[in-house]
Amino acid sequence: MEEILRVEHLTKVYENGILANDNVSISVNRGEIHAICGENGAGKSTLMKVLFGLEQPEQGDIFVKGEPVRIQSPSAAIKLGIGMVHQHFMLVDRLTVAENVVLGNEPRRGILIDREAACRVTEELGRKYNLEVDPTALVADISVGLKQRVEIIKALLRGAEILILDEPTAVLTSQETRELFEELRHLRDAGHTILFISHKLDEVKALCNRVTIMRGGRTLGTYELEGLSKSDISRMMVGRDVVLKIEKEPASPGAVELSVRGVEYWSELGKKMIDGVSFDVRRGEILCIAGVEGNGQRELVELITGLRSGGAGSAKLRGTELLGRPIRAARKLGMAHIPSDRMVYGVASSQSVKFNILAGKVEDARYTGKLLFRDRAIDRDMEALARAYTVKCTSADQTVGMLSGGNIQKVVVAREMSQEATLLVADQPTRGIDVGAAEFIRRRIVEMRDAGVAILLITADLNEALELSDSIVILHGGKVVAYFADTRALTEEEMGYYMLGVKSQTPEEVEGAVHAS
Amino acid sequence: MHHDLSGQSAGNEALNPSAQQQRDPHRGPAGKGGGLGAPRDINSRFELIRMLVAILIGIAITALVIFAVSDTPLESLRYMFIGPATTPRYFFNVLELMLPLVFTGVAISLCFSAQQFNLTAEGIFFFGGMVAAVAAITTKLPDGLHPFFCILLAGLAGGVIGAIPGLLKYRWNASELVISLMLNYVCFSVSMYVIKNHFRDKDAGAIVSYLFEKTAVLDKVVAKYRLTTGGVVLAAAVCLLAYLFMYKTRWGFSVRAAGANMNFTRYTGLNVAFAVIGSQVLSGVVAGMGGAVEMLSMFTRFQWAALTGYGWDGVIVAIFARNNPRHVPLAALFLAYLRIGADIMMRRTGVQMEIVKVIQAIMIVLLVAESFLAKTRHRMVVREATRESIVAEEVA
Ligand SMILES: Nc1ncnc2c1ncn2[C@@H]1O[C@H](COP(=O)(O)OP(=O)(O)O)[C@@H](O)[C@H]1O
Numbered sequence: 001m002e003e004i005l006r007v008e009h010l011t012k013v014y015e016n017g018i019l020a021n022d023n024v025s026i027s028v029n030r031g032e033i034h035a036i037c038g039e040n041g042a043g044k045s046t047l048m049k050v051l052f053g054l055e056q057p058e059q060g061d062i063f064v065k066g067e068p069v070r071i072q073s074p075s076a077a078i079k080l081g082i083g084m085v086h087q088h089f090m091l092v093d094r095l096t097v098a099e100n101v102v103l104g105n106e107p108r109r110g111i112l113i114d115r116e117a118a119c120r121v122t123e124e125l126g127r128k129y130n131l132e133v134d135p136t137a138l139v140a141d142i143s144v145g146l147k148q149r150v151e152i153i154k155a156l157l158r159g160a161e162i163l164i165l166d167e168p169t170a171v172l173t174s175q176e177t178r179e180l181f182e183e184l185r186h187l188r189d190a191g192h193t194i195l196f197i198s199h200k201l202d203e204v205k206a207l208c209n210r211v212t213i214m215r216g217g218r219t220l221g222t223y224e225l226e227g228l229s230k231s232d233i234s235r236m237m238v239g240r241d242v243v244l245k246i247e248k249e250p251a252s253p254g255a256v257e258l259s260v261r262g263v264e265y266w267s268e269l270g271k272k273m274i275d276g277v278s279f280d281v282r283r284g285e286i287l288c289i290a291g292v293e294g295n296g297q298r299e300l301v302e303l304i305t306g307l308r309s310g311g312a313g314s315a316k317l318r319g320t321e322l323l324g325r326p327i328r329a330a331r332k333l334g335m336a337h338i339p340s341d342r343m344v345y346g347v348a349s350s351q352s353v354k355f356n357i358l359a360g361k362v363e364d365a366r367y368t369g370k371l372l373f374r375d376r377a378i379d380r381d382m383e384a385l386a387r388a389y390t391v392k393c394t395s396a397d398q399t400v401g402m403l404s405g406g407n408i409q410k411v412v413v414a415r416e417m418s419q420e421a422t423l424l425v426a427d428q429p430t431r432g433i434d435v436g437a438a439e440f441i442r443r444r445i446v447e448m449r450d451a452g453v454a455i456l457l458i459t460a461d462l463n464e465a466l467e468l469s470d471s472i473v474i475l476h477g478g479k480v481v482a483y484f485a486d487t488r489a490l491t492e493e494e495m496g497y498y499m500l501g502v503k504s505q506t507p508e509e510v511e512g513a514v515h516a517s
Numbered sequence: 518m519h520h521d522l523s524g525q526s527a528g529n530e531a532l533n534p535s536a537q538q539q540r541d542p543h544r545g546p547a548g549k550g551g552g553l554g555a556p557r558d559i560n561s562r563f564e565l566i567r568m569l570v571a572i573l574i575g576i577a578i579t580a581l582v583i584f585a586v587s588d589t590p591l592e593s594l595r596y597m598f599i600g601p602a603t604t605p606r607y608f609f610n611v612l613e614l615m616l617p618l619v620f621t622g623v624a625i626s627l628c629f630s631a632q633q634f635n636l637t638a639e640g641i642f643f644f645g646g647m648v649a650a651v652a653a654i655t656t657k658l659p660d661g662l663h664p665f666f667c668i669l670l671a672g673l674a675g676g677v678i679g680a681i682p683g684l685l686k687y688r689w690n691a692s693e694l695v696i697s698l699m700l701n702y703v704c705f706s707v708s709m710y711v712i713k714n715h716f717r718d719k720d721a722g723a724i725v726s727y728l729f730e731k732t733a734v735l736d737k738v739v740a741k742y743r744l745t746t747g748g749v750v751l752a753a754a755v756c757l758l759a760y761l762f763m764y765k766t767r768w769g770f771s772v773r774a775a776g777a778n779m780n781f782t783r784y785t786g787l788n789v790a791f792a793v794i795g796s797q798v799l800s801g802v803v804a805g806m807g808g809a810v811e812m813l814s815m816f817t818r819f820q821w822a823a824l825t826g827y828g829w830d831g832v833i834v835a836i837f838a839r840n841n842p843r844h845v846p847l848a849a850l851f852l853a854y855l856r857i858g859a860d861i862m863m864r865r866t867g868v869q870m871e872i873v874k875v876i877q878a879i880m881i882v883l884l885v886a887e888s889f890l891a892k893t894r895h896r897m898v899v900r901e902a903t904r905e906s907i908v909a910e911e912v913a
Pocket residue numbers: 014015016018019020038039040041042043044045046047404405
């Protein structure tokens with residue numbers, strides 16, 4: 001086996017002080033599909049960005065085909081034969097497939113782009129590698145799977161021998177995933193080397209030859225996949241056996257806290273995103289809204305929490321309408337909200353931990369007199385909250401932006417969960433954070449439920465949905481297609497059928513989500 | 518106070534022994550100082566370093582320029598940097614110049630803290646001077662009360678003007694920067710119109726107003742110099758109140774939150790309207806008062822013929838003070854000192870005082886340029902991060 005790429009002792013620290021790659025070493029052979037596995041935040045994307053010249057490391061050596069190299073820009077990477085398919089596509093929607101493929105090194109006729117030549121090149125490459133696309137189609141009109149294929153062709157045209165795919169299947173349907181795998185195997189057989197990032201272990205087992213495991217910014221080692229079980233890999237990824245069981249008593253729901261009736265919402269393009277959604281959340285229960293991304297749950301939760309305006313219907317918190325009213329009013333009524341995007345909404349990242357936890361409690365008589373803040377009480381309680389929520393910081397005066405993702409999330413959670421709320425909207429509360437922090441947050445959610453808080457959970461993580469929630473509403477195409485009053489008998493498979501629109505319940509069954517008249 | 522704080526930090530350590538390990542040995546105990554000031558960590562330490570380096574570089578380059586253009590460079594340098602401290606007259610000049618800078622510095626800090634780039638302070642300062650002048654000519658009040666009445670009126674007028682860009686921004690998301698720049702001309706023209714057409718003293722040669730009532734003029738600290746007791750007291754009060762407002766009240770909290778992240782401010786249910794409009798109104802009040810204080814301290818009749826430039830200077834002061842009213846006096850003193858120093862140098866050795874603009878420009882550029890010393894900052898961050906990683910390893 002000939003080594004094509006080697007990284008030694010590489011360290012990358014981001015501006016916010018996060019040590020994303022810590023003494024990372026990896027060796028990749030020519031003609032293999034090499035998986036990189038690790039939890040969210042393990043530093044996989046960072047390593048790939050370094051290899052593609054998008055980030056500069058502090059330390060470490062990179063060798064391509066035995067030669068030491070410095071990769072200072074993506075164009076340098078391309079010259080070395082390294083290509084990358086990004087998690088977010090870098091295509092121009094208004095251009096055709098062929099135009100996108102040649103963008104940046106267009107075949108010319110005079111000063112004009114030679115469109116025919118562009119189409120020809122695209123088709124030739126497509127034929128050679130079994131990557132069929134219609135070169136004349138507009139990128140805006142093609143599916144996500146095809147866009148990805150265009151990205152791959154683009155990289156190949158630029159002479160990529162090593163192809164980096166960062167979580168390519170995250171956006172694909174299972175059919176598209178199978179096709180992608182076929183294409184990748186074909187490329188490997190043609191002599192290309194593929195770095196494949198995923199945390200879906202089935203995929204890794206199905207596709208790859210070897211796997212390098214990353215955890216907390218470090219590489220733990222590279223292993224032959226043959227003879228390695230999924231649970232072996234996952235144990236190494238998280239550093240211990242994953243317990244996704246959450247200890248909780250069955251819920252004993254009380255009165256209805258939030259009552260949503262006939263909510264509708266049209267997107268700016270006039271598409272009906274939410275179509276008559278009704279349900280109730282009672283005190284002491286965790287209700288989960290589940291659905292494949294893009295089926296209305298994003299819009300729904302933003303309408304309820306006031307981040308988005310313009311919907312029809314009603315959402316009442318103990319009888320008071322929330323839709324169309326300022327967030328301030330909802331908060332005063334007792335709503336707390338963990339937003340899905342912590343950097344956009346969740347924190348003021350240039351302010352201190354203390355500042356961020358206090359926000360939302362500034363009118364609390366414990367922390368402010370008629371005019372001035374009670375500094376002593378603020379210092380004491382904010383420090384205590386930071387500690388209680390195990391925020392890892394040097395002090396509560398540290399800038400929030402300097403913390404890691406999981407710790408920033410804990411700051412958000414510390415604030416929202418100490419709000420004396422009667423309704424907690426938890427929108428992807430554990431996305432992109434380490435297992436320890438996730439487990440902690442889930443436990444706190446259950447504790448709040450037991451204390452009688454009504455909890456509306458929105459999560460894309462099916463396991464979390466099943467383990468954490470007491471009942472589930474499933475959205476498909478903006479409609480409620482299923483309601484399960486008890487999640488204990490429900491399986492991920494069954495949920496999948498409803499989420500993908502394969503099955504749907506009768507209107508009477510769906511009515512079950514509505515408890516009060 | 519001190520006793521409480523040290524007692525408390527000891528308590529923290531007792532409760533959380535592991536916090537001690539993670540803590541930076543150079544920084545002292547956590548929680549020291551307390552309250553809701555700006556974050557204190559590697560970033561704030563770095564910002565201080567950056568400011569000092571910027572100032573040193575500015576001064577060094579100025580010195581080089583002086584060496585290049587002056588026949589007597591050493592003497593010029595001495596006048597420039599030591600001159601203002603050599604005689605009481607010069608020193609009072611520094612203080613007289615410092616006062617308007619304190620007002621506009623606080624005014625600009627208030628709206629910059631909320632990320633509202635409202636520069637109407639320039640126009641409002643002028644307008645406030647006019648309002649105070651008119652009130653000082655037309656009203657009759659007892660001695661102690663009269664100037665404060667004029668100043669109050671100017672402050673109110675300033676608040677009303679400051680509200681205009683604030684409201685337009687809040688209601689229609691109109692750029693407060695563009696509107697404030699245009700408002701400056703409006704303020705100037707309206708003020709000149711009022712003075713020219715209604716209060717011009719035709720017996721005086723230039724375009725100046727009638728004399729103020731004697732009762733309206735502020736009393737001097739020392740008869741020889743123009744620094745006024747009322748001006749000093751008001752400037753100090755404005756700094757103190759603005760500081761308390763910004764760092765010790767919930768309204769100031771919302772202003773700072775808005776400055777850091779507007780989405781966050783809305784989402785946490787803080788008062789966004791206040792943050793946007795209130796910060797600009799208060800800024801206007803302070804700028805208006807500043808104009809009035811200047812008018813009633815330095816003059817006995819309105820005699821400005823052009824915008825004063827103190828509003829723009831306020832931007833420089835605010836940048837040096839990091840938008841914190843507590844640091845405004847020092848920043849204003851620094852700028853005033855440089856200006857007077859350059860003036861002395863010009864009068865004594867003929868080196869143009871525009872040299873001070875060079876220092877200012879260099880320091881401002883260095884301060885606002887994100888990437889200045891970015892490598893140093895990055896090294897500090899890397900050092901901290903790798904050290905934490907090693908500590909974590911030892912603990913594990
Ligand atoms: N541009 C960035 N600036 C600051 N921190 C970042 C940046 N990108 C990633 N990080 C942080 O670096 C760590 C590793 O991230 P990443 O490489 O994206 O992990 P992965 O791809 O394995 O999920 C995370 O803690 C993440 O929050």
